[in-house]
Amino acid sequence: MAEETTLRCCACNLALEPRKTTLNYMGHGFSVTLPRCPGCGQVYIPEALVSGRMLEVEKQLEEK
Numbered sequence: 001m002a003e004e005t006t007l008r009c010c011a012c013n014l015a016l017e018p019r020k021t022t023l024n025y026m027g028h029g030f031s032v033t034l035p036r037c038p039g040c041g042q043v044y045i046p047e048a049l050v051s052g053r054m055l056e057v058e059k060q061l062e063e064k
Protein backbone atom coordinates (compact mmCIF):
# COMPACT_ATOMS: atom_id res chain seq x y z
CA MET A 1 0.00 0.00 0.00
CA ALA A 2 1.36 3.38 -0.97
CA GLU A 3 2.31 5.76 1.77
CA GLU A 4 -0.19 8.56 2.10
CA THR A 5 0.81 12.13 2.65
CA THR A 6 0.55 12.84 6.35
CA LEU A 7 -1.02 16.13 7.23
CA ARG A 8 0.15 17.84 10.39
CA CYS A 9 -1.49 20.42 12.58
CA CYS A 10 0.56 23.58 12.27
CA ALA A 11 -0.24 24.51 15.89
CA CYS A 12 0.50 21.17 17.62
CA ASN A 13 2.75 19.48 15.03
CA LEU A 14 0.69 16.30 15.46
CA ALA A 15 -0.30 14.03 12.61
CA LEU A 16 -3.93 14.53 11.71
CA GLU A 17 -6.20 11.51 12.08
CA PRO A 18 -9.11 10.70 9.78
CA ARG A 19 -12.32 11.37 11.62
CA LYS A 20 -15.94 11.21 10.56
CA THR A 21 -17.40 14.68 10.72
CA THR A 22 -20.91 15.86 10.03
CA LEU A 23 -21.20 18.96 7.92
CA ASN A 24 -24.36 20.94 7.54
CA TYR A 25 -25.28 22.62 4.33
CA MET A 26 -28.58 24.27 3.55
CA GLY A 27 -30.18 22.40 6.44
CA HIS A 28 -28.89 19.04 5.26
CA GLY A 29 -26.35 17.14 7.32
CA PHE A 30 -23.96 14.78 5.61
CA SER A 31 -20.96 12.96 6.98
CA VAL A 32 -17.49 13.02 5.53
CA THR A 33 -14.21 11.69 6.80
CA LEU A 34 -11.79 14.55 7.34
CA PRO A 35 -8.33 14.81 8.89
CA ARG A 36 -8.60 16.04 12.47
CA CYS A 37 -5.93 17.06 14.95
CA PRO A 38 -5.99 14.83 18.07
CA GLY A 39 -4.49 17.70 20.07
CA CYS A 40 -6.66 20.75 19.46
CA GLY A 41 -9.49 19.17 17.49
CA GLN A 42 -8.92 21.36 14.46
CA VAL A 43 -10.52 19.79 11.39
CA TYR A 44 -8.70 20.28 8.15
CA ILE A 45 -11.14 20.87 5.30
CA PRO A 46 -9.49 21.32 1.94
CA GLU A 47 -11.29 24.07 0.10
CA ALA A 48 -11.40 22.05 -3.10
CA LEU A 49 -13.12 19.23 -1.27
CA VAL A 50 -15.66 21.60 0.25
CA SER A 51 -16.60 23.21 -3.02
CA GLY A 52 -16.72 19.79 -4.68
CA ARG A 53 -19.02 18.47 -1.95
CA MET A 54 -21.21 21.51 -2.09
CA LEU A 55 -21.68 21.13 -5.82
CA GLU A 56 -22.43 17.46 -5.29
CA VAL A 57 -25.09 18.23 -2.69
CA GLU A 58 -26.63 20.97 -4.79
CA LYS A 59 -26.87 18.56 -7.69
CA GLN A 60 -28.57 15.97 -5.49
CA LEU A 61 -31.06 18.55 -4.26
CA GLU A 62 -31.87 19.66 -7.78
CA GLU A 63 -32.54 16.11 -8.88
CA LYS A 64 -35.07 15.50 -6.11
Ligand SMILES: [Zn+2]
Binding pocket: 009, 010, 011, 012, 013, 014, 037, 038, 039, 040, 041, 042
Ligand atom coordinates in the same frame (compact mmCIF):
# COMPACT_ATOMS: atom_id res chain seq x y z
ZN1 LIG B 1 -3.63 20.90 16.72
